[in-house]
């Protein structure tokens with residue numbers, strides 16, 4: 001398998017540290033708010049990477065951190081008028097809910113920064129002992145100049161940063177490129193005791209500790225969004241290299257930006273969406289399809305029309321399965337299905353995770369699964385293969401329920417339409433019309449459930 005390594009800026013043949021085992025770390029959320037749709041892209045990419053290695057027969061140890069102490073968490077606790085513990089607890093819970101809604105497989109380990117505080121302090125202390133870090137006024141900084149290879153991952157030169165530095169920059173730093181390892185706390189902020197007084201760690205040290213604790217000094221792949229290359233990953237790498245003299249990871253993988261209607265997503269432009277908001281509008285598999293239909297390194301433009309197209313594409317895949325399989329399909333037959341397109345799928349994925357090409361293979365399988373000119377056994381085999389490979393990309397998570405639902409698409413759309421008319425009546429406080437629609441639907445066996453977000457419907461079993 002070839003993987004584009006940000007460090008070497010080229011595709012490299014992947015060689016695991018241990019045969020048959022993948023040690024993967026991807027940066028997780030800072031739990032100060034709901035995560036946005038750009039974070040969701042990164043989570044889906046590394047979820048698929050993990051699923052693909054498992055498909056290849058690897059044992060995958062996937063570690064993703066939860067950063068539960070950070071300036072933004074403290075700010076949010078002031079904004080919401082609750083403790084920083086409560087902010088972290090609230091958004092950690094929301095993070096788990098949204099990941100489940102996105103259909104992400106839970107990582108093997110999800111450590112929290114506050115659970116490894118003694119190890120973080122020990123790491124910073126070691127850097128001070130080695131002369132790679134210095135204390136100034138209760139803060140601790142990493143001295144970037146002590147590491148000749150600093151900047152190798154991001155391609156940033158120390159001199160450039162010197163030239164670009166503003167005059168009013170932190171006067172305690174010896175060099176503008178020096179970065180914070182430990183931060184002295186202000187009154188009222190959460191504190192931990194350290195050799196440099198009361199304070200809290202910087203984000204860059206947390207990830208070094210949490211990755212190495214579960215994966216060792218050097219692991220296979222370190223991943224994250226391209227916005228993390230600098231300074232976050234560069235600074236993680238600097239600390240690890242200063243201590244062990246070895247690389248932190250052998251491969252660095254970064255997914256591209258997500259723009260909204262051609263512009264960078266930002267709160268001030270009001271084009272900022274949380275994953276939760278988007279999941280309320282579209283099915284998770286449509287969002288997944290939307291991400292995976294482009295190469296993970298390419299920037300992606302979040303555009304509602306394209307997501308709607310993605311939704312239709314996923315429905316086409318399901319429709320192909322429905323044309324030949326029923327809900328009592330056998331998992332054994334899926335596991336044992338074989339087809340020449342499987343190697344085409346693997347070839348696409350082996351080429352630096354070309355999911356767009358892999359999806360094209362799924363459509364070839366879908367086409368032959370619904371081809372009535374073919375023998376039923378052949379159609380079934382293609383359908384099984386489609387499920388097997390689709391699952392590698394994280395599709396078909398609710399397959400049995402979908403196949404059990406025999407409501408044809410047009411009927412579904414008509415019911416949705418009638419329910420929408422009823423919502424309009426309710427909005428206009430036309431209770432008579434609203435009740436009549438509900439009762440008429442009930443007579444047809446369609447039950448409505450109203451909530452603050454709107455109405456959902458189910459067909460009563462007869």
Ligand SMILES: [Zn+2]
Pocket residue numbers: 026027028207232
């Ligand atoms: Zn990180």
